[in-house]
Amino acid sequence: MKSALATLFTASLIASTAAHGWIGEITIGGKVFSGNKPTQLQPSANPSVVRQIVDNQPVKDVTSAELTCGRSAQPAALVATAKPGDEVLVDWKTANANGLWFHDVGPMMTYMASCGSESCADFDASKAKWFKISEQGQDASGAWAQAKLDTGSPAKVTLPSNLKAGNYLLRHEIIALHTAMTAGNAEFYPNCVQLKVTGSGTGVPASSELVSLPGAYKAQDKGILLDVYNMNGAYQFPGPPVAAFVSGGSAPKDDAPTSSSKAAATPSSTVKATPASSSKAVAEPSTPIANPGAKPTASSTSTSEPKSTSTPSSSTPKTCRGKRSRSRRAPADVVEHPDVPVSVVPDTRRSRVRAHRALMPRRESF
Structure with missing residues (x-):
């Protein structure tokens, strides 16, 4: 019996670990860029516009420096050129056999930050x-x-349709709330992408709309500490509201309260990648090239073809649950767990649910 429980616990732990992810691919204005697996799974990174993280574990401490761009994230060698109004498609990958994201409750938020006159590859x-x-x-x-x-x-x-030209980091973040009923158990998955935005836009945020990460969240925030399966009222997003200029409005005065707004969709356009260096004007090549001053990386680059671009939550608390693969695309390559063969990971929804139930704390009877 003990042996069976130990096996179930190990399998559940592996499945849960495999379910955590990273940006495996990002499409910016129709141009596809491949990301790298975490360093533990892919020690030699290919040139990319996505900053590589060290592993696929979540960040749980809202005061941790890893909340910025992910766990031990390193600057990438390339920078992607983008235009205001470009559509960005962020494809998250995991170490699951089907490569698909695993969690299904919690928000997704996107931030940007100016790198100033410095290339974001060096920022x-x-x-x-x-x-x-x-x-x-x-x-x-x-x-x-x-x-x-x-x-x-x-x-x-x-991307904001009136975004001022410049060097920017794009930070995409998933917050998984399936275990957020107790403080410190919300799971944060941030990852950053390096951009150079062109055009003649003038849109910038007000200083009152700028935040530091970490710094913008508190462990007790209503959107971070909550029972997501028994919410009263609408979900409250943590952090600042969407910057006013994103929806075409005027930036608020710095001494006035800000209001939340959503980005308006605009047609996407094809872009070209530029060298990471921004010290002087250069011709823009049609494919990304490595930054001369960036950390050396492998010479080969993984490529992929451009591709086209829910379920109600349960009324009772649950942990990570498996899903059948419903991908419209071919399954991703299997990513092996660094310590245990992928074959150990349960492949059926029933086995994963049983495994995760084994991790749930038992309630005492009184």
């Missing part, structure tokens, strides 16, 4: 001042936008 993200451009929660049926990732759909974000 220290700990110094960034972030403004929010998007927040996605529940639809009218109560289903979370995050749940669509389970089916293989990417998260969709639109």
Whole structure:
């Protein structure tokens, strides 16, 4: 009996670990860029515009420096060129056999931060001042936008249509709330992408709309500490509201309260990647090239073809649950767990649910 329980616990732990993810691919204005697996799974990174994280574990401490761009995130070698109004498709990957995202309750939010005159490939993200451009929660049926990732759909974000030209970090964040009933158990998954925005836009956030990450969240925030399966009223997003200029409005005065707004969708356009260096004007190549001053990386780059771009939550608390693969795309390559063969990971929904139930704390009878 003890042996069976130990096996079940181990399998559940592996499945839960495999369910955590990273940005495996991002499409910006129709141009596809591949990300790298975490360093523990892929020690030699390919040139990318996505900052590589060290592993796929969540950040749980809202005061941790890892909340900025992910666990031990390192600057990437490349920078993607984008235009105001470009559609951005963020494709999250996991170490599950089907490669799909696993969690389905909690918000997704997108921030941007100016790197100033410095290329974002050389920028220290700990110094960034972030403004929010998007927040996605529940639809009218109560289903979370995050749940669509389970089916293989990417998260969709639109760059502000009047965004001022410059160097920017784009930070996409998923917050999984399935165990957020107690403080310190919400799971944060941030990942950052390096951009150079062109055009003649003039839109900028007010200083009152800028925040530090970490710094913008508190462990007791209503959108972080809650029983997501028994909410009273609408979900309250943590952090600042969406910057006013994103929806075409005027930036608020710095001494006036800000209001939340959503980015308006605009047609996407194809973009070209530029070298990471920004010290002088150069011709823009049609494919990304490595920054001469960036940390050396492998010479080969993984490529992929461009691709086209919910379920109501349960009334009772639950932990991570498996889903059948409903991806409209071919399944991703299997990513092996660094210590245990992927074959150990339960492949059926029933086995995963049983495994996760084994991790749930038992309630004492009184």
